[in-house]
Amino acid sequence: MGNTITDVIKQYGGDETRLMDILIDIQAAQGYLSDSAITQIARALGIPQVDVEQTVSFYHFFAREPRGKYAIYLNDSVVAEFNDRAGVAKALEEAAGCSFGQVSPDGLIGLFPTACIGMSDQEPAALINEVVFPRMTPAKARALVAGLKAGQAVADLAGTDFGEGQNAHPLIRSTVRNNIRLRGDMVFDRYEPGAALRRAVSMSSREIIAMVKAASVRGRGGAGFPTGMKWEFARKAPGDVKYIFCNADEGEPGTFKDRVILTELPGLVFEGMAVAGYAVGARHGILYIRNEYRYLRPYLESVLTGMREQNLLGAYIAGKAGFNFDIKIQFGAGAYVCGEESALIESAEGKRGEPRDRPPFPVEKGYLQKPTVVNNVETLCSVVQVLVKGVDWYNSLGTPESKGTKVLSVSGDCDKPGIYEIAWGFSVNDILKMVGARDVQAVQVGGPSGACIAPAEFSRTLAYEDLATGGSLIIIGAHRDLLKDVVLNFARFFREESCGSCVPCRALTVMAQRVMEQIVAGKGTPTDLARFVEWASIMKKNRCGLGQTALNPIITTLRNFKPLYDRRIAVGDDRFMPTFDLAAAVRDYDEAVKGP
Amino acid sequence: MATFVKFTLNGVECLAEDGTQLVEAAAENGVFIPTLCNYPGIPPKGSCRICTVLVNGIPVTACTTRVVEDMKVQTSTPELESFRKSVVEILFAEGNHLCPSCEKSGSCELQALAYRYRMTVPHFPYLFPKRDVEAWHPKILKDHNRCILCKRCIRGIHNKDGKALFAFGKRGDRLVINIDPETSRDVSDELVQKAMAMCPVGAILKKEKGFDVPIGSRKYDVAPIGSEVEG
Numbered sequence: 001m002g003n004t005i006t007d008v009i010k011q012y013g014g015d016e017t018r019l020m021d022i023l024i025d026i027q028a029a030q031g032y033l034s035d036s037a038i039t040q041i042a043r044a045l046g047i048p049q050v051d052v053e054q055t056v057s058f059y060h061f062f063a064r065e066p067r068g069k070y071a072i073y074l075n076d077s078v079v080a081e082f083n084d085r086a087g088v089a090k091a092l093e094e095a096a097g098c099s100f101g102q103v104s105p106d107g108l109i110g111l112f113p114t115a116c117i118g119m120s121d122q123e124p125a126a127l128i129n130e131v132v133f134p135r136m137t138p139a140k141a142r143a144l145v146a147g148l149k150a151g152q153a154v155a156d157l158a159g160t161d162f163g164e165g166q167n168a169h170p171l172i173r174s175t176v177r178n179n180i181r182l183r184g185d186m187v188f189d190r191y192e193p194g195a196a197l198r199r200a201v202s203m204s205s206r207e208i209i210a211m212v213k214a215a216s217v218r219g220r221g222g223a224g225f226p227t228g229m230k231w232e233f234a235r236k237a238p239g240d241v242k243y244i245f246c247n248a249d250e251g252e253p254g255t256f257k258d259r260v261i262l263t264e265l266p267g268l269v270f271e272g273m274a275v276a277g278y279a280v281g282a283r284h285g286i287l288y289i290r291n292e293y294r295y296l297r298p299y300l301e302s303v304l305t306g307m308r309e310q311n312l313l314g315a316y317i318a319g320k321a322g323f324n325f326d327i328k329i330q331f332g333a334g335a336y337v338c339g340e341e342s343a344l345i346e347s348a349e350g351k352r353g354e355p356r357d358r359p360p361f362p363v364e365k366g367y368l369q370k371p372t373v374v375n376n377v378e379t380l381c382s383v384v385q386v387l388v389k390g391v392d393w394y395n396s397l398g399t400p401e402s403k404g405t406k407v408l409s410v411s412g413d414c415d416k417p418g419i420y421e422i423a424w425g426f427s428v429n430d431i432l433k434m435v436g437a438r439d440v441q442a443v444q445v446g447g448p449s450g451a452c453i454a455p456a457e458f459s460r461t462l463a464y465e466d467l468a469t470g471g472s473l474i475i476i477g478a479h480r481d482l483l484k485d486v487v488l489n490f491a492r493f494f495r496e497e498s499c500g501s502c503v504p505c506r507a508l509t510v511m512a513q514r515v516m517e518q519i520v521a522g523k524g525t526p527t528d529l530a531r532f533v534e535w536a537s538i539m540k541k542n543r544c545g546l547g548q549t550a551l552n553p554i555i556t557t558l559r560n561f562k563p564l565y566d567r568r569i570a571v572g573d574d575r576f577m578p579t580f581d582l583a584a585a586v587r588d589y590d591e592a593v594k595g596p
Numbered sequence: 597m598a599t600f601v602k603f604t605l606n607g608v609e610c611l612a613e614d615g616t617q618l619v620e621a622a623a624e625n626g627v628f629i630p631t632l633c634n635y636p637g638i639p640p641k642g643s644c645r646i647c648t649v650l651v652n653g654i655p656v657t658a659c660t661t662r663v664v665e666d667m668k669v670q671t672s673t674p675e676l677e678s679f680r681k682s683v684v685e686i687l688f689a690e691g692n693h694l695c696p697s698c699e700k701s702g703s704c705e706l707q708a709l710a711y712r713y714r715m716t717v718p719h720f721p722y723l724f725p726k727r728d729v730e731a732w733h734p735k736i737l738k739d740h741n742r743c744i745l746c747k748r749c750i751r752g753i754h755n756k757d758g759k760a761l762f763a764f765g766k767r768g769d770r771l772v773i774n775i776d777p778e779t780s781r782d783v784s785d786e787l788v789q790k791a792m793a794m795c796p797v798g799a800i801l802k803k804e805k806g807f808d809v810p811i812g813s814r815k816y817d818v819a820p821i822g823s824e825v826e827g
């Protein structure tokens with residue numbers, strides 16, 4: 001076994017910045033990262049073992065103890081809960097003979113919860129050794145465990161009911177579905193590989209940036225930063241070595257559009273990265289993609305190989321002397337915060353995904369302290385189409401401040417969950433009609449970090465100037481318990497995913513979850529509600545967007561669904577502590593007096 | 597040659613060397629900005645957030661911000677002061693801080709700031725976490741109950757080979773400081789002493805040392821925190 005570790009480390013040139021790759025490969029070979037593996041890795045890389053531990057213990061999918069020959073990670077997102085996750089979990093526990101968080105006595109099966117795995121339109125979904133099992137039911141769960149016990153291969157157990165399009169590709173063979181319900185004019189329109197690059201090389205880098213600016217392309221990853229401006233900063237930043245990152249971390253619960261884009265149009269995304277490389281003067285591209293999408297790896301690698309063969313990557317791209325650009329794939333290991341661009345960079349450098357202080361911004365000092373552009377998958381697609389179809393075409397779509405289209409991930413209580421590419425400016429009502437949603441209590445726009453809106457606001461439009469969104473809509477039906485099924489789930493999510501660096505984020509996510517639990521249990525007080533508002537203002541001073549938005553699920557429901565809270569608040573005299581349980585407090589005494 | 601820049605500090609025009617850390621630049625001009633994770637001479641990491649000030653109206657951490665020409669800095673507003681008090685209270689509610697029995701009492705920055713902000717009772721729910729006291733190391737005692745996870749020890753303490761002795765483990769509310777058994781093996785008494793002094797609270801202790809300064813003579817018995825700047 002010892003040789004595996006040395007071999008893997010040699011393969012990565014003994015480079016400590018490749019620690020993520022090293023850990024992923026060693027865990028794949030040995031099942032988990034043992035004490036002796038940690039010590040060996042540290043010695044071979046010449047770094048302290050606490051530093052290795054620091055990276056390992058940060059990520060959800062790195063295991064320090066055996067997690068079973070088959071570790072089953074069952075998604076615990078809101079939408080999974082809507083679709084009988086509890087029933088599936090119970091069936092798994094009964095069949096496997098162990099509870100969640102444990103490994104079966106024979107060491108065969110481990111059961112673990114995991115945050116949204118990007119399958120919200122086909123929940124509940126589970127991950128087993130890189131294979132996705134969407135649309136689980138209790139019956140399927142029992143059959144699955146029986147199959148594993150009988151020694152069947154995981155891939156065989158997933159079956160051959162492959163999803164549409166490239167999901168059936170020989171290198172993917174996944175039962176995951178695309179569910180593309182509406183193809184828009186941009187991302188899911190026709191795409192001719194290489195057209196944008198050929199156009200790009202006929203222009204100067206300045207001209208390309210001017211074009212992206214003229215089209216006013218804005219980031220699709222959530223923040224909406226002007227892409228042309230970002231590229232210009234990076235182009236002007238001093239230094240010969242620069243990097244282009246494509247952010248495919250897609251950890252915001254309810255979001256799965258980047259998965260579908262990367263399944264159907266990886267060439268479009270990679271071409272966008274190459275165009276960015278040309279515009280910025282970068283030779284290296286890195287696709288940072290979440291571990292949950294590892295089943296796409298052989299396919300994505302083959303697409304990269306194909307592009308090198310067609311001279312769309314590599315040296316002398318599209319026949320242009322001096323235009324060299326290539327792309328490598330970097331996997332994460334389970335951490336929502338790694339979608340934040342500076343945490344993503346830290347992670348790609350082999351460290352824990354702790355966001356950096358700004359300034360300096362990534363465009364000045366990013367990956368390995370070099371100027372770095374980080375763009376969302378969809379942003380890069382937009383740029384390709386701007387180059388091919390032109391600025392005027394792009395500007396003819398959308399609203400005055402939001403040009404082009406937006407790919408939406410729609411999930412929750414509706415007939416047709418899936419992918420919808422719309423021009424910016426559609427109202428929430430338009431979308432609800434399109435997806436077949438009735439009796440809607442609320443819509444979670446932009447994931448937990450976004451806003452939970454009530455029907456009174458459904459006439460609002462999706463646009464940077466109104467409801468800005470990274471593109472996810474979770475539809476919550478009238479029959480749901482909004483505070484328990486949704487808000488509490490999100491509160492737990494943020495507590496779990498905080499990197500822990502900032503004091504308010506680390507502590508208030510825990511406190512907010514506890515108070516929310518009390519409210520749901522009918523033990524909240526009016527003071528608790530006032531507290532939330534005060535806490536939200538404290539949270540605004542955290543370092544990164546995670547902490548700054550972590551109380552949004554509570555704050556936006558408090559604003560839009562106040563009666564739901566009031567109904568659960570212990571009314572009457574606020575001087576009493578509804579959380580105080582007299583019986584529990586005197587239990588020891590009672591037992592001592594009366595005997596147990 | 598150092599170049600000096602003009603900037604405004606609470607409405608008063610001041611001078612500082614270009615690029616000076618805002619905490620220092622303010623101190624040089626007689627204005628105290630409280631800090632917990634910042635420590636002179638080691639790279640800043642804005643994690644406690646207590647040094648938050650307004651630069652041109654926008655909240656930023658003063659330990660990670662450098663002075664530039666014409667910067668307008670506001671270090672004290674009712675909202676900022678109340679935020680700072682909250683940070684201190686949150687830290688008390690988050691860990692297990694039993695000041696009267698702590699070796700660092702009287703010299704603890706967290707305790708001193710609690711006095712400065714007149715903390716009486718924390719307005720945040722106590723978390724009462726279960727944490728360890730780690731005593732396997734021959735020279736270092738690590739009391740996790742008191743650790744505020746400021747990262748000073750990670751950033752500031754290295755052995756002769758420049759390797760870290762401390763690092764984070766886990767994340768979120770499970771975050772913890774780990775001690776490296778190898779890099780800390782031959783740690784000198786001086787380095788442990790340095791780590792203990794650098795730790796703002798009593799989370800790193802040198803074994804067989806403690807309570808060695810009588811009450812009345814401890815650091816903040818003599819002069820309250822901030823007085824070194826404010827006079």
Ligand SMILES: Cc1cc2nc3c(=O)[nH]c(=O)nc-3n(C[C@H](O)[C@H](O)[C@H](O)COP(=O)(O)O)c2cc1C
Nearest residue numbers: 219220221247249250251339340341375376379545
């Ligand atoms: C906690 C957190 C998670 C994020 N996750 C993602 C993500 O999964 N994908 C993404 O593109 N951007 C994500 N972002 C935004 C990125 O920091 C960054 O703004 C974006 O990748 C920039 O690309 P764009 O300008 O093309 O949108 C996240 C931000 C935060 C604070």
Ligand code: SF4
Nearest residue numbers: 499501502505544547
């Ligand atoms: S806000 Fe939260 S997630 Fe972001 S850096 Fe601070 S502690 Fe980490």
Ligand code: SF4
Nearest residue numbers: 743744746747749795
């Ligand atoms: S041990 Fe002390 S210096 Fe290290 S993180 Fe904890 S409080 Fe900070």
Ligand code: FES
Nearest residue numbers: 642644645647659
């Ligand atoms: S002292 Fe600046 S953030 Fe802690």
